[in-house]
Amino acid sequence: MRSNVRMKIRGIPLWAWAAAAALYVGVAVAAVGFAGSRAIDALAEVGAHRLDLLAASLKSELGRFEMMPAIVARQDSVRALLAAGSRASPDLVREVDTYLEAVSNEAGSLAVDVIDLQGNVIAASNWNQSFSFVGTNVSYRPYFKDALAHGSGRFFGIGTNTGMPGLYFASAVRDAGKPIGAAAVKLSVDALEAAWRAPGEAALVIDGNGVIVISTVPDWKFTALQPITAQRQRDIQSSRQYAGRTVDVLPYRRVGENKDDGHGTAWLGRFPDWRRPGHTARFLVMSRPAPQAGDSVMVLLDTAGARHQQELAFAFVTGAFLIAGLYALYAAQRRRTIAEKLKAQDALRRANDQLEITVAQRTAALTAANERMQQEIVERKRTEQRLRDTQQEVVHAGKLAVLGQMAAGLTHELNQPLVAIRTLCDNARTFFERDQPAQAVANLERVARLVDGMAGLTGELKAFARKPDVERMAVSLCEAVAHARLIYEARIRDERVQLDARIPAGSTVWAESSQLQQVIVNLLGNALDAVHNEERRIITIAAADPDARERVLFTIADSGPGIAPDVLAHLFEPFVTTKPRGQGLGLGLAITSRIVEGFGAKISAANRADGGAQFTIEFAAATSQRLVHGR
The missing domain is CATH 3.30.565.10 (Histidine kinase-like ATPase, C-terminal domain)
Structure with missing residues (x-):
């Protein structure tokens, strides 16, 4: 009797309890892992579409300004000012300053400069402001060096005069095929950062130094995602790219390996939580190269939803096993009650009792079979509903991807006619100033045809x-x-x-x-x-x-x-x-x-x-x- 007590608990063998516990642990681990994996995969799809939109908006925003230095460089008065140098008349300087101011106001840039071969700013759009760039020497800036050496330059840095961060585009000004100076445009990325802000995520742009230059989290700007070598620190200081700031490393920790799907990389990491100062949170980090060479776009997505899915999966498995355990205890108790009643009956009613037991067992089997059938029907309906929901999500994701591609494509198609229109308008104004209305009218007719062509694109x-x-x-x-x-x-x-x-x-x-x-x-x-x-x-x-x-x-x-x-x-x-x-x-x-x-x-x-x-x-x-x- 004692042996029987030791081998059973509430009528169920110990090996059955052990097997149930092992099964529970295995199913719980598998369910939690599966739910987490599916949630992360779904979050990765959202991140991929978000990266598409960020890359398209970055290309669209910066593309509006990329051709401005080349247009300014073709202006006759700009070339005349650089050719004259220190012998330039005040009227010519004022004409160029006024032209640069009009261009900057129309385009919405921070500043437009004209720089001589020695790196001195000799004309600027902010010539009449207290923080005018006129007289500033920018020969140490990489965008100026690249413009003279290669015809164009691009550089992200903090202004040494204003302390305002911005993106610089530069183009060489040539005379008889030789560079005589450069034209540069500085634009702000504040509007881009404001448009990128979204709850529960952070959007970043990292330059070739590994430094965050555009961020929807202000405290992260001008920090690095990897240690900066001493030599690289000296190069950064010499170019004054970050206005003399020492670049610190953003404190974060990887908790997952890199995964590359061919369109970018994804990994899990713990970063400072900008929503709760002093705390950290786990994010899915996705990145890919930016439209501009050397840069990359990164988005951080909060994984709290994935953790919630894992908790729900664990709760579901635990509840299911508790219900199954209670049902097993009830079945064991019921069997003991039936056995005790059978022992108390006399021999004359055993046959009748046995028949009743048989009928009850068959009825229970039919009831259980019916219940299983009903459960299968319910589960099949749930599966069909999940399939329809998944199909709708796939269709929606496809529409978002096509929308991002259409936005990038239309921007590309409209950019070239806009540049041509700008050039023709500048030339028409020059012809009117030279009292050459016929050439000016011809240019305006070309502008009209270009506008008609752009209308045709839509x-x-x-x-x-x-x-x-x-x-x-x-x-x-x-x-x-x-x-x-x-x-x-x-x-x-x-x-x-x-x-x-x-x-x-x-x-x-x-x-x-x-x-x-x-x-x-x-x-x-x-x-x-x-x-x-x-x-x-x-x-x-x-x-x-x-x-x-x-x-x-x-x-x-x-x-x-x-x-x-x-x-x-x-x-x-x-x-x-x-x-x-x-x-x-x-x-x-x-x-x-x-x-x-x-x-x-x-x-x-x-x-x-x-x-x-x-x-x-x-x-x-x-x-x-x-x-x-x-x-």
């Missing part, structure tokens, strides 16, 4: 979904090509691209003028992207005279790496692109194909035998006979 996505009605007419190929060259004039010059256009005089085709210009702009932009990283940068635009079928073959060829065979077969399909993620929508060639088909023309692409890609459009020639027939 209608391209609608054109992709619905084929518009196109009124075809005779359009000059020479004018369409000239329009495209004007839009990419600065890029062709800066990237030293050899553009060879061989269009016979008087070549006309059946098309719509603005849409034909958009087609050539898209194809020329793709060709410039293709030769960007090549040693030989050659683009050839050609058109042949009408053949016997009165067709004109128009081609654009480049010296790039060509098109992969698996991409070539689907090149004109929507969302097919060879560009890195975040740099293209995959809609450009699909829209171009629809526009060309609207002309009654045909477009094709192929790889050339000597390297590079070639796009060919077969137009209908606009001959005099066709014009008469069309009327």
